[in-house]
Amino acid sequence: MTQTLAVLTMMLTVATPLVFAGLGEVITERSGVLNLGIEGTMYLGAFVGFLASGALHSAWWGILVAMLAGAAAGALMGLLTVTVGVNQHVAGIGTTLLLVAACNFVSRLKSSGGASEQVPKLSKLFGSTAVIGQYPLTYLALFVVAPVIWWVLRSTGMGLKLRAVGESPEAADAAGVSVPLTRYLALTVGGAFMGLGGAFLTVAMLGSFSLDIVSGRGWVCIALVIFGRWKVWPTVGGALLFGFAEGLEKQLAITTTFASVPNELWLALPYIVVVAALIIWGRGVRYPGAYLKAYKRA
């Protein structure tokens, strides 16, 4: 029983950054831009959040600065894919490589090796009781951010314009919607959520920064968005599934029955679960109409 509760607690905590970043990716992809810079943006958010919360002595300020940094990274993607119109795969991978290298560069300048320092971090609510004792950001993700994004995308003029730009930019343009402006907006807002997701890793979960902090979670988010078919709640569900796999893995790894199984196999399990989920539910999905296509007025 306590083990089940531990798995569920872990599931919610692990899913939180994926909910933020995954929904950020939903927003950008719904506008027709694949942002493969997500891995780098999360890394940037984690690093900047860590630095800022140390410098400003407040975890919340750190999170805010991380969101601004994420928005800036989104604007960079916008410059490349919207204004210039380069191949989105290449722009995204390039952005990720650039951001990760830049963070590592600054990190090395700040501290020449040695153990990472601890910064102010968030604490869990409700005295860390099982399952409900979560970081405030977890509640924010599941009960505020996800419903609001779902509502904005589904029921507001802004959401309709965003989807129109992602499905048929020509039609949206003809109807008077600015395609570049909409996409920039989607990329910066989405980038801010990716930065927030990254910051959660340092400012809430660990309170410190390490070079392998994101370790492919951004790629997981890309998979979750496909798995969730660009819809808000299925993507959140995918994040919870990943979180469940990781929580289960952590619990099983410490039981005596599986003591002989190498730890790395457990660590690989969530990635394999995501690939398996894609195989089962990711077939024959319908991509947004303008996915990967730069828009240029004729």
Added chain:
Amino acid sequence: MSVLTPEPSPGPVPPKLRPPKDSPQRAPQIAARRAAAKAAWLRRAGALVAVLAAVLATIAVTAGPIRAAGANPTAAYKRYLMVPLTSVNGVVEVLIAATPLLFTGLAVAIAFKAGFYNIGGEGQFLVGAVGATAVALNLPDAPRPVALTTALAVGAICGVAWMAIPAYLRTRFGIDEVVTTLLLNPVALLVVQGLLNGPWRNPKTGFANTIEFSGSYALPRLFGTRVHAGLLVALLLVVVTGVLVATTATGLRLKAVGQAPGAALASGIDVKGYQLKAALISGGVAGLGGAVQVCGVSHQLTESISHNYGYTGIVVATLGALSAIGVTLVALLLGLIGIGAEKAQVSLHLPSYMGEIMSATLLLTVVAALVIRFWRPRWWKRLVAKGGAS
């Protein structure tokens, strides 16, 4: 076009004999050819100008962080681009550093050419290294030719096998290969770590790396330097692939599949088959790169066997315009920058991550500049519309 010119033929011309060059019949043909040659030359010159502008932009952008780190940008660029080339030892290091990039760059180029986005070169490189290591640890006494052939072949097969999953999922079920190849990268790293922390841990030191391979698994060295035969293997592969793609019907079909899959399908080309094969070859080349790296350089498997080689391969392939010459030159350039960055870390205390920043910035500025070069200001368009310029 030329044969159907409106002018009547000045006399009976034998059917297979072309009219002389100064004949009025040939004039339009020659003019068209000249115009095409001029246009092609202009295109190339434009691309060159764009790339040069991108290089200048990269230098301008990276000067800021270099200065912020307390180093002189001019001195830093000299270390990155020139100092390694001033000594034989430096050139040797650059060639060694460029070898894995040749493999991963070629791997990515083959896949991209077929329109298959293999972003998993990192994982394929790692499992290739694992495959070669498995052979080296289990058959330490094999004679050298057998040992090396087996190790490299198993490495390549491991790369193919690792790629088989995304390739099959893409061609059979249409599951996006970008995601699956990406997700398998951290898994491959965990495979390496699991083996190094488990069965392959060094029993003498207790460190997370394998024991050193027996001598029969060391790739022969060239010219009495540390450059190993892997460089020749890589160059041979690049040249052979380049020639095959450029001259054979299969190569033409491969390009058609990548550039216009719909048209390729309509003209009876097995698009999925070509993509599957290109993807598997791509995985094999990356895996071979990993095997060459353990047999040629480290002679043992370590956690850091791949310094982001798979991801950098994407930079190499894209900047090299997916061509054999381009991939070779860019791999050498990035090898140079990588070695220069290590040198600058020692002599200027500039973190070697600067090298990665430079290559990523170069990638972004070059792809952007190659698009921007087709931009024309509004007054230019008006001028062209009036017929003032061509």
